[in-house]
Amino acid sequence: MERFTVYRIEDKMYWEGRPKLAFQPVERWHSGGRRIIYTAESASLAILERLKWFLTRNVTVTNLGERSFIIWRADLLLREPPEEIDTSPLPPNWWTAPAWLSHETQEVGNKWLDENRSLLLKVPSSAVPTGMGWNYLLNPQHVDFNRALQQATVAETDFDFQHYLG
Numbered sequence: 001m002e003r004f005t006v007y008r009i010e011d012k013m014y015w016e017g018r019p020k021l022a023f024q025p026v027e028r029w030h031s032g033g034r035r036i037i038y039t040a041e042s043a044s045l046a047i048l049e050r051l052k053w054f055l056t057r058n059v060t061v062t063n064l065g066e067r068s069f070i071i072w073r074a075d076l077l078l079r080e081p082p083e084e085i086d087t088s089p090l091p092p093n094w095w096t097a098p099a100w101l102s103h104e105t106q107e108v109g110n111k112w113l114d115e116n117r118s119l120l121l122k123v124p125s126s127a128v129p130t131g132m133g134w135n136y137l138l139n140p141q142h143v144d145f146n147r148a149l150q151q152a153t154v155a156e157t158d159f160d161f162q163h164y165l166g
């Protein structure tokens with residue numbers, strides 16, 4: 001078994017000491033109404049991903065108000081390495097479309113979820129040039145999900161966007 005570390009920024013009011021398992025709205029790598037958890041390979045990429053998410057919804061750091069966030073890190077114990085997508089079939093500028101209009105990437109993620117092939121799917125970040133940063137999608141329906149989270153070391157750190165970026 002191999003240890004594998006992922007990061008995510010979470011709104012503190014939704015944090016329950018482990019990743020949120022709510023049905024997610026439409027995003028870049030899945031269509032709406034599916035359980036999926038987006039994570040990043042580093043804390044800095046998780047921050048950048050959340051900032052991009054804010055900006056595409058016209059939210060700025062200064063209008064976050066009193067909202068509190070945490071960065072959580074999960075050291076997962078994996079039986080198999082993450083599956084990696086083949087980006088060659090994607091359109092040349094796949095990362096430029098708004099996440100909710102990224103039908104080609106949503107098809108890739110939906111197929112992965114439907115086939116339940118692996119616990120983690122390695123996908124390129126749309127917040128940095130292709131190949132320079134990776135996100136990892138966690139599949140809560142996978143047979144290893146509960147075991148991996150129960151055996152994981154999860155650490156959380158308060159994060160104030162205004163303090164670091166304001």
